Every structure is written in C-alpha cells, then in structure tokens.
Amino acid sequence: MARRTTVALNQITPFIGAEFTGVTYEDFQQPELWNQFVEQLHQRELVVVRSIALTPQQQLELAARLGRPIPFVLDKYRHPEFEEIMISSNEVRDNKPIGIARVGNFWHQDSSFVANPAPYTLLHGIKVPSDSGHTLFANAADVYDRLPEEWKARIDGRKALHTVSKRLRIQAEHVGLSVAEFKAWIETKHPKVEHDLVKIDPDTGRKYLYGAPEYLDSVIGLDANDNAAFFALIDELIQAPQRVYTHEWSNNDLVAWKTQTTLHAVTDVEPGVDRTVHRISIELH
Secondary structure, three states: OOOOOOOEEEEOOOOOOEEEEOOOOOHHHOHHHHHHHHHHHHHHOEEEEOOOOOOHHHHHHHHHHHOEEEOOOOHHHEOOOOOOOEEEEOOEEOOEEOOEOOOOOOOEOOOOOOOOOOOEEEEEEEEOOOOOOOEEEEEHHHHHHOOOHHHHHHHOOOEEEEOOOOOOOOOHHHOOOOHHHHHHHHHHHOOOEEEEOEEEOOOOOOEEEOOOHHHEEEEOOOOHHHHHHHHHHHHHHHOOHHHOEEEOOOOOOEEEEEOOOEEEEEOOOOOOOOOEEEEEEEEOO
C-alpha cells in the first residue's frame, strides 16, 4: 500500500530540538531513517516524533536500539508486562493509581543525583491533554553560553554536589520520624554525589552546565551567599521564556532527549484531566 504521508524533519527552535512527522514504527526499521533520528538526538539534544503509534513492546524495542533499557526502581509503577517502562500517570482505576503522578514538575536534568545517570530518556504519550501537562525544555549548553563571563570564570573547574533531598517524597514508613531523623535517613539512603559543574558534550563539543537548583546542594568552593546568587542566576537563565521550548503533547508523540544536556519540567495538569505517559531510561550498551 502506498504511503499516505511523507516523512519530514524540521528544526523546532534555533537552540534545541528536531521534529519528525509522518514516521511509523515500520519506517524506523530503515537504517537510514533510524540513523538520522540518532544523529538529530546527538546534535539537537531533543527529538520529537509526532503521532507515532507504538505498542509498549515497540517502544521498548526502539529504546533498546539506543542502549540498554533500565527497569524502573519502584516495582508498583512499572508496566505490568515490561519492567523497563515506568508509567507516569494521574489516572486511577479500580480505586488504585495506575502510575506515579506529578513526576518532574520542576526544572531538572534526569537523575543528576546519582553517580552515573542513564544518558537517554524516551517518552511515549499514551493519553495526554493538549492544553495542559506540557513539557518545557531548555538546552544546558545554551544556558552555559548565556552565563556572564565573570561567572564562567568563577565556576571554571569546579565541582558541585547533587542531591535528591529537596524533592524526595515522604512515604508511609517515614511517618513518626523527626526532621533530624528523616534528614539522616536521606543522607544514608541517598548520599550526595559530586559532578563537574561544567562539562563538554562529546557529540557537539560544546560546554554545558550540569546542574539545576532543585537537584543541586552546593557548588564546592563557593560560600552560602555565592551559592544562593548562582542558583538564582541559573534559575533565571533556564526559565527565560525566549529560550524554552514548550512541547504541547498529542497522543502517541514520542519524545527522546539526552539527559545531561537537556533540562526540562512538566507543567500542571488541569484538575479532572487524565495524563498517562510511558517512560524508559536508557543506559549505554
């Protein structure tokens, strides 16, 4: 049967993103098109494939071509058939949540609070509203480029401590703990990790800022006042409206990004509106 649509590739913004339209799962079996997808991901940080119908198994198969899909850490939010797929959802069925709600509603780089974060994330929109629950994206190399030269010099060669403590959710087993006890538990279970604050992207050769305030504890060597000033500055640069791409989801959108160079956040979903996305984290082979 002849194709009804033509595959097209367009730049999303000058600073981040490429978008494919008219692509099917079968099209991605063509090495030329798949290689183009990977090249765009490496060079543009973020790739959107609009309205590509995929089964969970097909999403997983595409993820496995990028690297090794990782089982999600929390069993109860895994897809019932595929442990590597995390269900991000506010839907409730039979009085039970089908996934984890309110994921990533703040600016961050995925899992920067661990020593070796998975380098890719792959999302597939299963049931997504078009007028809320958007995903905002910024390029960490673009953020670095816009730093004042004075700050570039001050952070050159420095390391930063990353932590999940600001965003860790209180669970049932924490009820009754004092604040001090809860903080001690966090330090034991989720110790701070150290990363270079400025890195070089091996794909593009550009310097990029590795760290967003919600996952940063401090920049080593800066005092409390300077850390606060730096955090306020990068917050402003990350969220500058003219340097943010807002992805307004459609059902079946497939979105992939490089976790270290792509900052992102999810906007609120309107009350009473369902949103379900399948997420896969991908390690290198």
